[in-house]
Amino acid sequence: MKSKNEALIIVDVQNDFVSGGALEVKEGESVVPVINKLQEEFQFIVATQDYHPENHGSFATNHPHKNPGDFILLGGLNQILWPVHCVQESNGAEFHPDLEREKWSAVFQKGKNPQVDSYSGFFDNARRGDTGLGDYLKYHGIEKVYVTGLALDYCVKFTALDAKSLGFDTYLVADASKAVNLNTSDDEKALEEMKEAGITVIKSNELLKSHV
Numbered sequence: 001m002k003s004k005n006e007a008l009i010i011v012d013v014q015n016d017f018v019s020g021g022a023l024e025v026k027e028g029e030s031v032v033p034v035i036n037k038l039q040e041e042f043q044f045i046v047a048t049q050d051y052h053p054e055n056h057g058s059f060a061t062n063h064p065h066k067n068p069g070d071f072i073l074l075g076g077l078n079q080i081l082w083p084v085h086c087v088q089e090s091n092g093a094e095f096h097p098d099l100e101r102e103k104w105s106a107v108f109q110k111g112k113n114p115q116v117d118s119y120s121g122f123f124d125n126a127r128r129g130d131t132g133l134g135d136y137l138k139y140h141g142i143e144k145v146y147v148t149g150l151a152l153d154y155c156v157k158f159t160a161l162d163a164k165s166l167g168f169d170t171y172l173v174a175d176a177s178k179a180v181n182l183n184t185s186d187d188e189k190a191l192e193e194m195k196e197a198g199i200t201v202i203k204s205n206e207l208l209k210s211h212v
Contacts, residue, residue: 002042007142009163010035010047011121011149011156011177013099016085016092017050018150023085025151025180029096034176034204035148036100041208044105044142046133048121048149048159050086051093051109058117059084069182075116075126080182086111105140108133120158122166134166144169146207148176153186160199170199173207 002008013035015021018028039045052059057074060066060081070081086093095101108131110118118124122133137145145168147160156177164170172194179187191201 002044004043005141005143006042007044007046007137007140007145008035008038008042009121009145009147009149009159010045010099010104011147011159012048012050012086012151013096013149014050014086014092015094015096016090017180018096021085022083022092023180025178028150028178029098031148031150031176031178032096032098034173036098038146038148038173038176038204038207039100039103042103042146044140045103046105046136047095047101047107048131048133048155049093049095049107049109050111050118050155051088052086052111053114054084054087056111056114056117058082058111075124077116077125079117079125088112106136108136119155120162121155122159122162125158134162137168138166142168144171146171146173148173150178150180152177152179153182153190154180157190157194160194161197164197164199171207172199172201173204174201175203 060068068083116124116126145163
């Protein structure tokens with residue numbers, strides 16, 4: 001069992017991000033049993049939930065003559081446009097039904113401001129909006145975090161990078177995350193970027209093995 005100052009962060013394991021979802025991560029549901037196994041080792045677990053209003057500026061349908069994959073300026077930032085996904089109160093925004101939730105301490109919703117996208121579980125992409133996750137972890141004495149979930153090359157990566165920037169000893173559990181890979185090898189680039197930032201990339205068996 002992990003110590004009280006270590007937390008598992010589960011990023012956006014939601015219906016719209018798994019096979020058949022609106023913004024499908026190929027075989028994204030394969031992370032669910034891995035994450036469930038990891039949860040057995042942690043006393044402190046939090047999750048993030050992508051939770052967009054229908055009029056969110058990152059949705060291609062909200063921009064005439066634009067398609068998913070196109071870029072616009074949103075909130076002063078270069079923004080890729082996505083299919084409509086994880087709309088508030090929709091089934092797509094719900095967590096995967098097989099994901100165990102009994103031990104979670106809190107859920108932090110993100111992407112609720114239609115004027116800016118939010119990949120990270122800590123801040124929006126402009127770093128003006130704060131979900132409160134960082135303060136929550138620090139209030140509970142968390143010093144080390146293990147990041148898992150979907151998708152590796154976007155929300156997981158930015159959550160891990162922000163965790164590191166806030167002073168947490170940060171680990172990415174590689175086989176507990178999968179990439180959407182809009183471009184070939186986006187997953188490899190994301191892993192390299194995290195390593196360069198000082199994030200430790202591990203596999204779940206290393207984590208479980210060291211705490212038998």
